[in-house]
Amino acid sequence: MRVLKFGGTSLADEVAIKKVLSIIKNRIKDEHIIVVTSALNGVTDQLYELNKLCSSNNAQYQDLLEALKERHYKIIDNLLKNIEHERATRQVKNTFIELENALSVKAYSPKDFKKKQDYVVGFGEKLSTQIITECLISLKINALYTDSSRLIKTDDNYGSAAIIENLTYKNIKQYYRENRNAVIIATGFISSTVDGIPTTLGRGGSDYTASLFGAAIQANAIEIWTDVDGLMTADPKKVESASLITRVSYESAKNMSFFGAKVIYPPTIEPAMRYDIPIYIKNTFRPSNPGTIIESNSNINYRKQYCISSFSNISLITFQSKDISQIENSMLKNIFFNDKLGITFVTHTKTNTDIKFAFSSRHQSLTKSKIDKLIRTDLSKIITKYVYHQNLSMVTIVHDNASALFHKTIVNYLSKTPKNMLESVMYDNNSKSLSIFSDKKHELQILNSTHHLVSSLPENIINSSIKNLYKNTIST
Numbered sequence: 001m002r003v004l005k006f007g008g009t010s011l012a013d014e015v016a017i018k019k020v021l022s023i024i025k026n027r028i029k030d031e032h033i034i035v036v037t038s039a040l041n042g043v044t045d046q047l048y049e050l051n052k053l054c055s056s057n058n059a060q061y062q063d064l065l066e067a068l069k070e071r072h073y074k075i076i077d078n079l080l081k082n083i084e085h086e087r088a089t090r091q092v093k094n095t096f097i098e099l100e101n102a103l104s105v106k107a108y109s110p111k112d113f114k115k116k117q118d119y120v121v122g123f124g125e126k127l128s129t130q131i132i133t134e135c136l137i138s139l140k141i142n143a144l145y146t147d148s149s150r151l152i153k154t155d156d157n158y159g160s161a162a163i164i165e166n167l168t169y170k171n172i173k174q175y176y177r178e179n180r181n182a183v184i185i186a187t188g189f190i191s192s193t194v195d196g197i198p199t200t201l202g203r204g205g206s207d208y209t210a211s212l213f214g215a216a217i218q219a220n221a222i223e224i225w226t227d228v229d230g231l232m233t234a235d236p237k238k239v240e241s242a243s244l245i246t247r248v249s250y251e252s253a254k255n256m257s258f259f260g261a262k263v264i265y266p267p268t269i270e271p272a273m274r275y276d277i278p279i280y281i282k283n284t285f286r287p288s289n290p291g292t293i294i295e296s297n298s299n300i301n302y303r304k305q306y307c308i309s310s311f312s313n314i315s316l317i318t319f320q321s322k323d324i325s326q327i328e329n330s331m332l333k334n335i336f337f338n339d340k341l342g343i344t345f346v347t348h349t350k351t352n353t354d355i356k357f358a359f360s361s362r363h364q365s366l367t368k369s370k371i372d373k374l375i376r377t378d379l380s381k382i383i384t385k386y387v388y389h390q391n392l393s394m395v396t397i398v399h400d401n402a403s404a405l406f407h408k409t410i411v412n413y414l415s416k417t418p419k420n421m422l423e424s425v426m427y428d429n430n431s432k433s434l435s436i437f438s439d440k441k442h443e444l445q446i447l448n449s450t451h452h453l454v455s456s457l458p459e460n461i462i463n464s465s466i467k468n469l470y471k472n473t474i475s476t
């Protein structure tokens with residue numbers, strides 16, 4: 001049994017969907033499968049926009065809604081006929097009616113807004129999965145449309161809900177047992193609370209849905225089908241010379257995705273790792289290419305174990321203090337774990353005298369004012385110096401098997417980089433990553449030059465079993 005997940009990039013239009021159908025048809029010949037699908041490419045972003053426009057009574061939302069309908073009906077017209085065409089049209093029509101009802105709800109408080117938003121943005125997966133299911137039925141496959149939000153149970157942290165593991169696994173197992181003769185075609189990304197209120201698993205969350213299905217029924221493999229050849233040494237859309245990482249450990253992949261390798265959503269790794277289920281990342285448009293295998297450490301031969309990623313819109317704060325741990329605890333508790341501030345990423349590192357927090361937030365100014373307030377009140381006695389930068393880019397080299405020479409080469413490169421280009425450098429305390437902060441306008445240049453440098457190093461310099469090399473060798 002294996003789980004196949006197709007992302008929005010594999011569901012952009014009729015041509016892409018035909019490729020998806022052919023991959024599913026071929027896989028079914030060999031093994032029983034479960035399919036997890038995301039929304040059509042770009043639809044989730046449009047649903048967020050739709051909800052915003054509608055909430056602010058902006059009439060433009062009607063045009064956007066019409067465009068969404070047109071796109072889905074056109075795909076149905078081009079891919080289906082007869083009874084499957086009729087059924088898909090009816091289901092999609094009903095789903096749009098449900099979406100319009102959801103949009104008409106007034107959200108009076110911020111918590112209600114997020115609750116409504118989660119309901120609205122989850123419709124993309126329902127629409128695409130209804131269409132794919134009917135396409136598979138038209139190919140004589142016993143496909144069963146499955147709304148995963150009935151199986152995946154979470155808390156009510158709208159926008160990025162945490163799963164209730166035992167209940168979720170129990171629900172999936174039971175559903176799978178009851179529908180053994182069918183091919184389950186499940187919506188990615190969406191979930192619900194125990195009371196049935198819609199939630200989502202966070203942006204990119206369909207990968208996680210696939211992993212939860214895989215872990216619940218202890219699948220032989222999880223396949224993530226996308227528009228690139230696999231997990232690469234950098235985002236191939238930003239770095240032309242990026243190359244494929246053929247094998248990588250769960251731990252490294254988790255670290256790489258955490259620091260921006262968007263091809264896999266970070267929480268996806270954990271359930272697969274727990275049951276030692278390999279994750280394959282494959283290209284829908286070049287299915288015969290080998291792709292990447294993410295698996296347990298013991299099988300890895302440490303080739304190309306680095307990845308260079310970037311984030312834009314990062315804020316960085318550096319504190320100097322005699323009591324670093326007090327700042328750390330207070331910041332993490334009061335700021336970064338505070339839902340209202342919309343923190344989407346945070347990492348921090350400390351030495352004996354200073355601590356740096358790098359983070360991105362949907363509400364930059366709100367976060368800054370909260371931090372300023374915390375410093376004026378709780379932390380004023382312990383902070384000796386404090387520097388706050390906003391709107392930075394962060395390029396991170398993730399590598400957990402670096403040689404001493406590798407490390408030295410990077411330090412040398414940084415020392416030659418013009419001072420006005422570099423804002424700061426941060427070493428992760430586990431010695432597995434190094435982040436370079438700069439003005440956003442330098443992001444692509446730093447990304448490409450760092451990638452060029454690392455990829456042109458001989459294999460024996462890139463890899464070594466020597467660990468803990470990054471610690472305390474450079475200060476900025």
Ligand SMILES: Nc1ncnc2c1ncn2[C@@H]1O[C@H](COP(=O)(O)OP(=O)(O)O)[C@@H](O)[C@H]1O
Pocket residue numbers: 006007008009010038204225226227228230231232233234235236237260261262263264307309
């Ligand atoms: N290190 C990396 N390796 C491969 N792809 C990456 C990497 N970093 C970022 N990406 C981007 O991730 C994209 C795939 O993720 P995503 O857009 O979420 O696709 P999907 O819709 O298939 O889930 C690729 O198109 C690529 O641009």
Ligand SMILES: N[C@@H](CC(=O)OP(=O)(O)O)C(=O)O
Pocket residue numbers: 006007008009038039044045124188189202203204205206207
């Ligand atoms: N559609 C959702 C969930 C998802 O995982 O999408 P994708 O597989 O296209 O990254 C999103 O855009 O966040």
